[in-house]
Amino acid sequence: MGTDQASGEFVREALGVAERITADGSSPWPVEPGRYRLVAARACPWANRIVIVRRLLGLEDAISMGIAGPLHDERSWRFHLDPGNVDPVLGVEWLREAYEKAVPGYDKGVTVPAMVEVASGKVATNAYAELEYDLATQWTAYHREGAPDLWPAEHLDEIGAVSEGIFHDVNNGVYKCGFAGTQAAYDKAFHALFSRLDELSDRLATRRYLVGDTITEADIRLWVTLARFDAAYHGHFKCNRHKLTEMPVLWAYARDLFQTPGFGDTIDVEQIKQHYYGVHTSVNPSGIVPLGPDTSVWLTPHGREELGGRPFGDGTPPPPPPEGERVPAIG
Template identity: 65%
Template sequence: MSEDQVSGGNTGYVNPTGEFRRDQRYIETRITADGRDGYPVEPGRYRLVVSRACPWANRAIIVRRLLGLEPVLSMGVCGPTHDERSWTFDLDPGGRDPVLGIERLQEAFFARVPGYDRGITVPAIVDVTTGQVVTNDFPQMTIDLSLEWTRFHRPGAPQLYPEHLREEIDAVNRDVFRDVNNGVYRAGFAGDQQAYQRAHDRLFARLDALSERLEGRRYLVGDTITEADVRLFTTLARFDPVYHGHFKCNRSKLSEMPVLSAYFRDLYQTPGFGDATDVVHIKQHYYVVHRDINPTGIVPAGPDLAGWLEPHGREALGGRPFGDGTPPPPPVGGEVVPDGHRPRAA
């Protein structure tokens, strides 16, 4: 794999030891309440650009919806596949984003940094007034939606990054990113058997540890949904449809790990999670784009995911999904995952 190989919306390369390394050089400009980086929080000024296929973008979609930021932060949705240049707006009429007027996300990056030579990644937030990308720093992006956009949160919005839990959330997120979120990619894009085995073993050791952590508690940190749950959820949602086979993460399916499977079903059935997850786009992306792994581009018909809708029984552990808040309302018009793109009950 060359250094400009696109994987899951992010660039990466295989180093001399056979290990996949993700390029994490993002545009780190922040949109803040005080505008200290030159980009103050303003309703209607920015557009969140995503692909429902990408796990990092899926996080931003979920957080935006849980916090109720739809009226003040519009969202553009790219198609599930892309070429070596960038994500495209092929789902929109004429193949152009109706707000930004561009065909490729690359155009917004080049408007900010001519000849930008790093990954053209989603999620990205674009300044509508200039057409320039502001940031694609996805880990910071969702934190800032929680902390910097509070003035525009919906009534009843949950606290996804509460101050008294931040240290613990950060510690969990570090482990989950290293071994799970990015761990599946390290297994899938490993350049030799030894690198693959290391990544595979580390992934499942962490999943086993998470199972132990979640056996007696409903959520990863505290007794409500937090940023940590959002970050783990988007990888678990792709595990059986993609990572188990496509990335050779096949010691066990998620459905064969009882605690994690029930935890995932609990979140999937929570408003804001399952209704923001598009399985068709997920499968199309990985199996079509990653031709190094799947040369034919054939998208598997399975697996049957009706089990995602089965009872999870985790209410018995207590906890309140939204704390003192309330569930988000249904998705706004134009942002509903299409019929047939989510599992249906058997």
């Protein structure tokens, strides 16, 4: 992450290992069950997207998952929640070690999600958007029975257009607010964020999901930011025109998805707060982590069923998460 010195605007660093994992031989990394370990973090929205897709598609047996803890420093994400502070499969304490095995002298951002080849310990890719798509299109031989179609062919263009706006103004927009180096940069990002949220609220007022009548990638992309909004972005990143709970349509939509298998069961609000308030010392020098907000409200009725829609289309809900991947219950 960085800030442009001239404009004060936040600039997201380029990905350092932007490869693909494909089934057709078009990349150096082939689809192969058991070959890779997904390294994620409960705190990170970019990783959360991949965790949700993996859950919905039923790829737990094909791709194992390691969870980096919420706290880290300039050395990178760290497995401080595991016994001995070491990932039990990769045998490393810091995710940077896997990046440096892939690229000696690695000097770019150490990010999650990252897919690591277990045998070599090398990061195969940290290209989160491509990874998300490839899990849905390249790993089909290992999808569970009843896996939903998150990129329905008839809606690809619309999903792409909606998702692009969400990325720039919402997913990345909250960071543009939080890490702005000037008032002008903050003002610009703030207005873009809430203008986009207003637009999305209008869109969702009469439809249950963003595109078509089922959950698609666009919903996953928006939801991971909404899920963190009141706990982190509203206060920590100064995205404070309204709380999510004060935006009726988006709040009901977010609760609807939270209560859908594969979404709320991937979230750990305490780790989210520990990360944002504990790591971003330039924004929160004291490192004090807030005790609120009340999370039990995520379980209240949302009424979105009245809009129709079929969450998983012709598919079925995923089963509960594996025992070792379960998160603390809300409420």
